[in-house]
Amino acid sequence: MTQFVVTIDGPAGSGKSTVARLLAERIGATFLDTGAMYRAVTWAALQDGVNLADEGQLAGVIDRHVFAFEAAQGDMRAFVDGRDITGWIRAPELTANVRYIASSPAMRARLVEMQRRFAKRHRRVVTEGRDQGTVAFPDAAVKFYLVADVAERARRRQAELEAKGVRADLKELHDAILSRDASDESRTVGPLRPAADAIVIDTTTLSVEQVVERVTEQVEARCSNRDS
Numbered sequence: 186m187t188q189f190v191v192t193i194d195g196p197a198g199s200g201k202s203t204v205a206r207l208l209a210e211r212i213g214a215t216f217l218d219t220g221a222m223y224r225a226v227t228w229a230a231l232q233d234g235v236n237l238a239d240e241g242q243l244a245g246v247i248d249r250h251v252f253a254f255e256a257a258q259g260d261m262r263a264f265v266d267g268r269d270i271t272g273w274i275r276a277p278e279l280t281a282n283v284r285y286i287a288s289s290p291a292m293r294a295r296l297v298e299m300q301r302r303f304a305k306r307h308r309r310v311v312t313e314g315r316d317q318g319t320v321a322f323p324d325a326a327v328k329f330y331l332v333a334d335v336a337e338r339a340r341r342r343q344a345e346l347e348a349k350g351v352r353a354d355l356k357e358l359h360d361a362i363l364s365r366d367a368s369d370e371s372r373t374v375g376p377l378r379p380a381a382d383a384i385v386i387d388t389t390t391l392s393v394e395q396v397v398e399r400v401t402e403q404v405e406a407r408c409s410n411r412d413s
């Protein structure tokens with residue numbers, strides 16, 4: 186099966202997950218939310234009560250449980266041992282602990298395997314994360330890297346939380362984003378950085394619609410070049 190993979194990488198709050206979902210819908214592709222995979226493994230590790238700083242114990246978590254990810258109405262649902270945990274994996278306590286999984290080279294290798302296995306089951310995939318264009322899918326047809334000013338990313342996060350009825354302090358969100366950037370950029374395996382052939386888009390002053398329009402144009406242009 187000839188596969189068509191589009192990768193969208195970038196830091197937290199750059200808009201990549203919204204854009205990836207909408208792009209997937211527009212081009213009839215399946216959306217792969219790789220952050221949800223990191224979160225699902227973190228969820229299982231917290232349930233098991235293992236020492237998150239111990240790589241051996243983390244490997245045990247992946248071996249003990251069955252992780253499954255299913256495309257569902259433009260979204261992706263995460264299952265651990267058959268239980269749908271999608272609603273649990275965005276909790277702040279969980280977000281604060283994902284870095285243990287994300288900074289472990291052995292865990293990243295296992296997660297990249299999961300991502301490739303998921304992609305193999307679908308003909309067209311839009312995948313979103315930190316290392317999709319650099320590590321997981323280096324041969325992807327089109328690669329994007331979205332960036333945005335940290336102040337704007339904090340503002341977006343605040344609006345997102347407010348829409349869910351959660352009040353959050355802008356300065357705290359700003360600091361949390363900076364700390365997540367530092368940990369994402371400094372790890373030795375799968376660090377946050379654009380692939381050499383990625384199209385970089387600064388979304389600071391763009392609406393979601395404008396970004397989706399740009400990425401769709403680029404994807405369509407590449408597709409018509411491939412077809413002709």
Ligand code: DC
Nearest residue numbers: 197219220221223283287314315316
């Ligand atoms: O995109 P997100 O916020 O759901 O990602 C959760 C965490 O997982 C984030 O702190 C970085 C990590 N992550 C990663 O290291 N590599 C990926 N491909 C996706 C997410």
